Amino acid sequence: MDGLKIGALAKRTGTNAPTIRYYEEIGLLRSADRQAGGQRVYSDADVKRLTFIRRCREFGFSIEQVRSLVELMQDPTQSCVHARDLAQEHLIAVRAKLAELKALERSIAAFVASCDASCAGGPGPECVILDDLSKRRVEVPSTSKGRRSPCGTCS
Amino acid sequence: MDGLKIGALAKRTGTNAPTIRYYEEIGLLRSADRQAGGQRVYSDADVKRLTFIRRCREFGFSIEQVRSLVELMQDPTQSCVHARDLAQEHLIAVRAKLAELKALERSIAAFVASCDASCAGGPGPECVILDDLSKRRVEVPSTSKGRRSPCGTCS
DNA sequence: GCTTGAACCTCTAGTTACTTGAGGAGGTAC
DNA sequence: GTACCTCCTCAAGTAACTAGAGGTTCAAGC
Incomplete structure (x- = not known):
């Protein structure tokens, strides 16, 4: 072959x-x-x-991590425990990314939900939800809190 | 200011x-x-x-999506519902990514666990777990299945 | 032996979303 | 006036490939 x-x-x-x-x-x-x-x-x-x-x-x-693993695979003087450690390290990074992404998912879902609840269209520049995004560190409401009134021109 | x-x-x-x-x-x-x-x-x-x-x-x-949103925000003729749709679309992508990442997390965790269970060090080239990765589509064992024997030189 | 077409070759540039660095100019505090 | 910080432009670098141009090699069919 x-x-x-x-x-x-x-x-x-x-x-x-x-x-x-x-x-x-x-x-x-x-x-x-x-x-x-x-x-x-x-x-x-x-x-x-x-x-x-x-x-x-x-x-x-990453390519560099793979490079380490490949070298490790072929070098009889290196211990495979090193691979475990690399994987462990990577696992931590993946978990952090996962947490971030979950938070992101909640935020976007909340954004969509609040659009559905508060807006029925209308000009972008007057949409209170879009406007929110240009303010600093405003939490996207955690679904159905009725915190805000709809856009003046929406609904 | x-x-x-x-x-x-x-x-x-x-x-x-x-x-x-x-x-x-x-x-x-x-x-x-x-x-x-x-x-x-x-x-x-x-x-x-x-x-x-x-x-x-x-x-x-993405930058291009942001560009759309920015234009939308400033163009009084566009509806903010468009923003909702963009967000919705993005939400779907985020959820797909999330699912992928979760699967990845399980796989790596399983890899680390099987290293812990089967290997106590030893040369990389002889590690059966590393070796597994060079075979096609081998599932990383879903924790503690005892499917395989430890590396010849490990344990 | 010739033709055809797929697969291969190298080299260059493009992708995304920035970051880094060089070399020089503007602005401000003492 | 001088030291130092911030700013300027321009070019190149980053990750991890992908795409395209223009040319060569190979295998199959006639």
Whole structure:
């Protein structure tokens, strides 16, 4: 099963060919062997390595983190506990992002809800809800609080 | 309170000065008035507009979406319902991202947990968990399934 | 052997939303 | 007057690719 060309490798790993060349360029993949005509040839080891890289990228690891993991995978002097630590670190970042995104979701949902409750159209410049966004650190109302009157021209 | 310089505007809105210049360059902020010496001067209207922009960006709207919202805010012929629709659309995207991120969080947590359960260090290249990542579409075990034996050299 | 068309090559530029840095000018306090 | 801060413009850098131009190689069919 050796001797894949770039297109076949791409298909096998769910990557685009230009992305593979890009990974080579930045040194994430070794420089591929070439056929007489200059076309890249890949082996099963490359399939494995690229799959690893793609999986890590799907996991949201940055290129630099993936680089560490790849090196770690191939260096018999390094402990795999290091990978766990990287993952742990990444997990913390993902959880922080998750919390942020949840807050964001609540805010936007509240925004939409308050639009539904208070506005029935009308000119943008007079919409009290849009206007709110240009004030500093105004909390978007946490749904159905009836805190504000509708836009003068709405409803 | 008029006549802010760029640094003051930056402070008031929590933006960096280069970012303000960038917004001007891409036409998100109007071209600022200048002092005799060429320094930009801003008014309260600019504070308001930039605050609006920053709030929208914090909400995860893209520059182009913000551009729409800003135009909408200032065009008396457009309905604010359009803003609601943009927000609604954005909400859907945020929810999709949220779902993805949750799945990711579970996967990484499972990875860390299985490292903790199966590995106590050992060379990276022989770690079965790292090795898993180079195989196609292998589910990271959903915690404590005991599916696999520990790395040969670990534990 | 020739043709055709897909797949490949390199190189450059574009994407998003800024950030960083160089090198110089304006403004203000002492 | 001089020190120092803030400002100016312009160019390049960042992440992680994607897209396009223009040319070459390869495999299949005749």
